Amino acid sequence: MERYDQARFSQEDDGEYEPLLSEKSTEEVQVESSLPDDLTRDSLELPALSEPELARHYVRLSQQNYGVDTGPYPLGSCTMKYNPKFTEDLAARPEAAVHPDRSEESVQGTLGLLHGLQEQLKKIGGMDAVTLQPPAGAAGEFAGILLAKAYHESQGEGAQRDEIVIPDSAHGTNFASAALGGYDVVELPSADDGRVDLDALDAAVGENTAALMLTNPNTLGLFERDIEEIADIVHDAGGLLYYDGANLNALLGRARPGDMGFDIMHFNVHKTFATPHGGGGPGAGPVGVTEDLASFLPNPQVRETDSGFEFFEPASSIGKVHGFYGNWLVLVKAYAYIARLGDDGLSDASAKAVLNANYLAEQVDYDVPFGPFHHEFVASAGDQDAADVAKRMLDYAVHPPTTKWPEIVSEALMTEPTEVEGKRTLDQLAAAFNAVADEDTETIESAPERTTARRIDQTEAARDPRLSWHALDN
Amino acid sequence: MSGAGGSPYAPHTPDETAEMLAAVDADSVEDLFDIPESVRFTDEYGLDARTEQETRREIGALLARNDDLTEFLGRGHYDHYVPSLVDTISQRSEFITSYTQYQPEITQGFLQVLFEYQSLLVELTGLEIANCSMYDAATALAEAALLAKRVRQADGTRVLLPENTREERVSVVENYVAGNDLTVETYPTEDGMVDLDALRETVDDDTLFVYAENPSTEGVIEVSLNEIGAVADDHDALFCLGSDPVALSLLQRPADVGADVVVGDAAVLGMPTSYGMGLGLFACREDFLRQVPGRLVGASEDAAGKRAYTLTLQTREQHIRRERATSNICTNQAWVALRTAIHAAQLGPGGLVDLAEQMVELPRELAGELDDVRGVRAPVNDGHHFREFVAHTDQPAPAVAADLEAEGFAVHAVGDHELQVCVTDANEPAIPDLVAAFEEVA
Numbered sequence: 001m002e003r004y005d006q007a008r009f010s011q012e013d014d015g016e017y018e019p020l021l022s023e024k025s026t027e028e029v030q031v032e033s034s035l036p037d038d039l040t041r042d043s044l045e046l047p048a049l050s051e052p053e054l055a056r057h058y059v060r061l062s063q064q065n066y067g068v069d070t071g072p073y074p075l076g077s078c079t080m081k082y083n084p085k086f087t088e089d090l091a092a093r094p095e096a097a098v099h100p101d102r103s104e105e106s107v108q109g110t111l112g113l114l115h116g117l118q119e120q121l122k123k124i125g126g127m128d129a130v131t132l133q134p135p136a137g138a139a140g141e142f143a144g145i146l147l148a149k150a151y152h153e154s155q156g157e158g159a160q161r162d163e164i165v166i167p168d169s170a171h172g173t174n175f176a177s178a179a180l181g182g183y184d185v186v187e188l189p190s191a192d193d194g195r196v197d198l199d200a201l202d203a204a205v206g207e208n209t210a211a212l213m214l215t216n217p218n219t220l221g222l223f224e225r226d227i228e229e230i231a232d233i234v235h236d237a238g239g240l241l242y243y244d245g246a247n248l249n250a251l252l253g254r255a256r257p258g259d260m261g262f263d264i265m266h267f268n269v270h271k272t273f274a275t276p277h278g279g280g281g282p283g284a285g286p287v288g289v290t291e292d293l294a295s296f297l298p299n300p301q302v303r304e305t306d307s308g309f310e311f312f313e314p315a316s317s318i319g320k321v322h323g324f325y326g327n328w329l330v331l332v333k334a335y336a337y338i339a340r341l342g343d344d345g346l347s348d349a350s351a352k353a354v355l356n357a358n359y360l361a362e363q364v365d366y367d368v369p370f371g372p373f374h375h376e377f378v379a380s381a382g383d384q385d386a387a388d389v390a391k392r393m394l395d396y397a398v399h400p401p402t403t404k405w406p407e408i409v410s411e412a413l414m415t416e417p418t419e420v421e422g423k424r425t426l427d428q429l430a431a432a433f434n435a436v437a438d439e440d441t442e443t444i445e446s447a448p449e450r451t452t453a454r455r456i457d458q459t460e461a462a463r464d465p466r467l468s469w470h471a472l473d474n
Numbered sequence: 475m476s477g478a479g480g481s482p483y484a485p486h487t488p489d490e491t492a493e494m495l496a497a498v499d500a501d502s503v504e505d506l507f508d509i510p511e512s513v514r515f516t517d518e519y520g521l522d523a524r525t526e527q528e529t530r531r532e533i534g535a536l537l538a539r540n541d542d543l544t545e546f547l548g549r550g551h552y553d554h555y556v557p558s559l560v561d562t563i564s565q566r567s568e569f570i571t572s573y574t575q576y577q578p579e580i581t582q583g584f585l586q587v588l589f590e591y592q593s594l595l596v597e598l599t600g601l602e603i604a605n606c607s608m609y610d611a612a613t614a615l616a617e618a619a620l621l622a623k624r625v626r627q628a629d630g631t632r633v634l635l636p637e638n639t640r641e642e643r644v645s646v647v648e649n650y651v652a653g654n655d656l657t658v659e660t661y662p663t664e665d666g667m668v669d670l671d672a673l674r675e676t677v678d679d680d681t682l683f684v685y686a687e688n689p690s691t692e693g694v695i696e697v698s699l700n701e702i703g704a705v706a707d708d709h710d711a712l713f714c715l716g717s718d719p720v721a722l723s724l725l726q727r728p729a730d731v732g733a734d735v736v737v738g739d740a741a742v743l744g745m746p747t748s749y750g751m752g753l754g755l756f757a758c759r760e761d762f763l764r765q766v767p768g769r770l771v772g773a774s775e776d777a778a779g780k781r782a783y784t785l786t787l788q789t790r791e792q793h794i795r796r797e798r799a800t801s802n803i804c805t806n807q808a809w810v811a812l813r814t815a816i817h818a819a820q821l822g823p824g825g826l827v828d829l830a831e832q833m834v835e836l837p838r839e840l841a842g843e844l845d846d847v848r849g850v851r852a853p854v855n856d857g858h859h860f861r862e863f864v865a866h867t868d869q870p871a872p873a874v875a876a877d878l879e880a881e882g883f884a885v886h887a888v889g890d891h892e893l894q895v896c897v898t899d900a901n902e903p904a905i906p907d908l909v910a911a912f913e914e915v916a
Contacts, residue, residue: 026823027822028823029824029827031827033831035724039725040725041725041726044723045597046594048822048823051820055559055563058566060583061584061586062568062569064582064583065569066580067569067570068572069571070571080573082483084483084526090533090534092561093537095537095540096537097749098749099551099749099750099884100747101549101551101886102540102545102884103884105541105879106543107540108540109536109540110537110749120521123520124519126515135613135751136805136806138802139609142802173804175799176795180650181653185796222508223508223509225508225509225510228512254514255514260513270805276570277571277572278569278810278812279574279584279808279809279812280574280575280584280769280805281806282609282809282810299645319648320646320649322646322750323611323612323646324610324642324749324751325749328748329751332533339529340524340525340526340529341481341482342522342523342524343519343520343521343522344480345481346521349483352481352484352491354503355486358506359497372506391577391579394580400577422486422487423490423494426494451580452580453579453582453776454776454777454778454780455579455776455777456579456775456776456777456783458784461773462786462788465763465770466772467596467770467771467772467786468589468596468597471773
């Protein structure tokens with residue numbers, strides 16, 4: 001007998017349930033068309049189920065999935081916050097569903113909201129201009145790289161400045177985005193205190209430096225206290241300073257990238273401004289720049305005139321990084337979230353996020369090097385394997401932290417509780433960490449045992465890739 | 475719960491905050507911010523907080539400033555009726571509030587849906603590999619060009635796109651490939667389709683990548699896909715086909731015409747037009763597996779021997795491979811892929827083919843009716859159309875489009891005397907009114 005009431009963490013599952021796209025539930029239809037035969041396919045074979053069957057199928061699958069509304073989700077550097085529900089209603093309004101080729105005059109509401117979000121983000125980032133086009137944080141990074149390149153080219157130094165400097169603790173996307181832009185990556189080793197090593201930075205930058213990409217606070221949750229010196233070193237070498245906004249949630253109301261000397265930044269609005277991550281996207285990665293770089297922003301930009309809102313093309317625009325205007329529905333939710341919280345709410349969110357990180361770091365029995373922490377910390381699992389620790393934490397009904405990264409901390413457990421968890425939940429999380437810390441290798445290696453699926457053989461999945469139901473048939 | 479003026483979503487009581495501060499040995503939260511005074515922000519953003527009700531009212535009023543037009547717009551983004559099942563299921567918070575499935579044991583639900591999405595694309599394209607999403611059609615196309623650079627044995631730098639490709643897509647591709655020293659060029663089209671002779675003239679051994687669309691940007695069903703594929707193959711260039719899941723339900727299978735990669739916007743199933751928010755479709759031949767950009771879900775088994783799903787081949791991805799990753803894409807469009815998978819399943823194979831056939835018949839009918847309007851000739855391109863077509867107007871097209879807008883209809887003005895009109899199941903009921911409006915203004 002199936003136990004639907006415990007589908008999510010059921011220990012017993014008879015394995016009788018067939019996936020929707022299994023070989024057993026498909027139907028092949030012959031393609032009939034008024035088109036000539038040579039322009040059409042012969043047949044199409046896909047599952048053919050009734051709507052009630054589908055509803056149960058998908059509800060069951062949803063019960064086998066963990067989200068922020070299910071429980072705490074302290075995935076470091078991902079800022080998995082609770083998402084307010086009213087923003088969904090706004091994004092679902094029919095006026096939000098317009099076609100991207102509508103005339104500017106007929107979409108004044110849409111342009112007004114885009115303009116409003118640009119203005120909000122300019123204030124929060126301390127930046128002079130913002131584009132909302134990049135559809136994700138990494139896309140924002142790439143746009144930022146293109147902006148830096150366009151800037152250096154305008155200075156006649158495009159070919160000469162072919163390196164991007166990135167700390168070893170940075171998000172992997174920084175490296176990939178720099179490489180996508182055609183740059184060589186110069187990796188910057190961290191100092192003993194987990195922060196940027198000024199001497200190493202001094203040595204790394206020079207006439208070939210296009211930019212330094214920096215996360216502040218960094219992925220260890222540490223604020224780069226020497227940020228003004230860092231900015232001076234980079235700027236003196238003729239490079240630009242890029243701010244990775246992944247950890248901006250720790251700074252709201254307390255510090256602004258523009259004030260710290262950053263020339264370019266991206267916002268992860270789906271993180272900082274609480275829009276649902278949707279199982280891995282869509283996100284949105286608006287990019288802010290200083291006055292010097294505003295003319296290079298992607299086309300189009302939105303501005304307000306006496307007669308309303310309109311698009312315009314920045315004088316030296318890099319062109320486009322998305323086919324249309326980015327992930328519009330995410331932008332609607334971000335605008336609504338910022339409007340709802342205002343100055344005080346944003347500032348308090350940051351305060352509670354930082355308090356939570358420091359409190360949880362204090363409660364866990366694992367070694368937590370460095371500190372004090374801004375919104376996330378990295379514990380070390382020590383002799384235990386961090387991936388095993390994570391699997392075992394699943395048995396305690398919490399989502400585990402990010403594991404094995406950054407590599408500066410051995411067996412890293414990168415933890416970001418965010419402001420939406422209260423003390424009781426943090427104590428529950430700490431209890432899960434601490435229970436696992438006391439367990440033996442055998443127990444954690446065989447975990448999880450209380451989840452929908454037991455430990456999954458990921459090695460086999462990579463050794464023999466089966467990526468569709470067609471591959472299962474074979 | 476939270477103090478006045480604070481975050482409405484932070485659940486801390488004042489007592490709890492005090493206890494937690496004591497536990498970390500701090501007098502106030504401000505003590506925890508390790509920010510030098512010199513860069514501390516002491517001003518205000520100047521953003522006033524609102525209640526939920528006020529926020530809703532304000533933003534609702536703002537969005538209501540959009541005119542209520544009946545859209546006959548397409549050119550890469552299309553409106554089909556989205557069944558209620560899609561909204562109901564995709565809004566379930568277990569799905570929408572989750573993140574990337576880094577812990578597969580508690581994200582089997584989303585992984586299975588993405589596996590089903592990949593399977594759908596494999597069936598539609600006939601190619602063996604589909605990833606579980608790029609941002610949109612433009613970025614998927616750009617990633618395909620970069621894939622060509624990685625997988626092609628010989629050197630080659632030229633990326634060829636048809637000259638009627640949307641300029642936005644061309645711009646995105648140019649930006650993506652510039653860092654890899656590739657150049658983007660266009661080749662001629664004729665009558666809304668690829669000009670095969672001109673393509674043969676344009677392609678050479680330095681050509682890395684040949685792109686074509688079916689249906690084309692002008693809504694024409696391409697008749698020489700096999701030949702285009704052969705031209706690319708003769709020069710060891712990758713043949714990339716742009717399409718979408720509805721068109722692929724009916725039109726020639728990309729695998730059968732020699733396509734190496736298929737890209738496009740899959741959000742035509744599952745999403746309204748959403749001001750251009752999309753879902754990058756990406757499918758390719760099995761040989762390219764280790765060079766595929768983006769995320770892949772694979773089938774495996776759990777410790778109890780049961781079928782289970784997991785993200786796989788992650789050593790291609792940037793969180794492991796950093797600057798040597800196959801792409802920088804991390805956050806993708808997973809939730810849109812979920813909606814697309816549900817929509818496709820709700821239609822089933824019969825429903826998909828029927829919808830696609832409707833997309834052949836509706837433009838034929840509408841073009842016929844517009845052709846009867848004095849001063850209008852439609853369609854201007856011979857051949858078969860899918861969803862949309864170009865019409866000639868004796869009056870200047872921008873003026874006609876503006877007049878139609880005043881009558882409540884949106885169409886594209888694509889040339890001095892050319893309009894493009896897109897008709898689907900979503901706007902079909904408004905056809906008589908559109909024709910009447912044309913009679914008035916054209």
